[in-house]
Amino acid sequence: xxxxxxxxxxxxxxxxxxxxxxxxxxxxxxxxxxxxxxxxxxxxxxxxxxxxxxxxxxxxxxxxxxxxxxxxxxxxxxxxxxxxxxxxxxxxxxxxxxxxxxxxxxxxxxxxxxxxxxxxxxxxxxxxxxxxxxxxxxxxxxxxxxxxxxxxxxxxxxxxxxxxxxxxxxxxxxxxxxxxxxxxxxxxxxxxxxxxxxxxxxxxxxxxxxxxxxxxxxxxxxxxxxxxxxxxxxxxxxx
Numbered sequence: 174x175x176x177x178x179x180x181x182x183x184x185x186x187x188x189x190x191x192x193x194x195x196x197x198x199x200x201x202x203x204x205x206x207x208x209x210x211x212x213x214x215x216x217x218x219x220x221x222x223x224x225x226x227x228x229x230x231x232x233x234x235x236x237x238x239x240x241x242x243x244x245x246x247x248x249x250x251x252x253x254x255x256x257x258x259x260x261x262x263x264x265x266x267x268x269x270x271x272x273x274x275x276x277x278x279x280x281x282x283x284x285x286x287x288x289x290x291x292x293x294x295x296x297x298x299x300x301x302x303x304x305x306x307x308x309x310x311x312x313x314x315x316x317x318x319x320x321x322x323x324x325x326x327x328x329x330x331x332x333x334x335x336x337x338x339x340x341x342x343x344x345x346x347x348x349x350x351x352x353x354x355x356x357x358x359x360x361x362x363x364x365x366x367x368x369x370x371x372x373x374x375x376x377x378x379x380x381x382x383x384x385x386x387x388x389x390x391x392x393x394x395x396x397x398x399x400x401x402x403x404x405x406x407x408x409x410x411x412x
Contacts, residue, residue, distance in 0.1 A: 195243035
């Protein structure tokens, strides 16, 4: 990191003292983004940063940035049931423990943070947190890999490692915990068989037929559709 910090003032490189926390993290990760030991050191530094930044701030939600996500990144977020408010299942903690073991066993260069949040159930049938039981709670877990460099080769390598990371969580954890992806984070498989498997899996959780029926009736010209919807919920023009 010394070379970054000692750039001359007349260089095109911005003054490192003017960087935000997330910009500093990107700079550090870019030195060796797929080196597990290096990423662990950056993670420890981030943990110390947050420890020293603990405190309270009160204000309107549109005046306060709750969390600075940083620069360009790959993210996968899933949602799964965690029992009820009166009787939590503890599946939320079990999932994180298994995820940590998966990272350690496979020596993944997994950057911080692993994001975890909780919500009440949703009454929307197409929500990953959909439930008819008012007391049900759901946990959401997000994994991440940053793209802190514009080097095409390095970005390709990070992307491949992220999808390896994501694939491990998908094959080892999702079915076990009845986890489904956040709709804005879902990735559409390019492989035909993988796509068909995903379509079938979605049908086990969501009322896909009813959803497609509503799409035909309310959006016959598919104005509100997009490529992802067409792939995940294909409409038969013959119906």
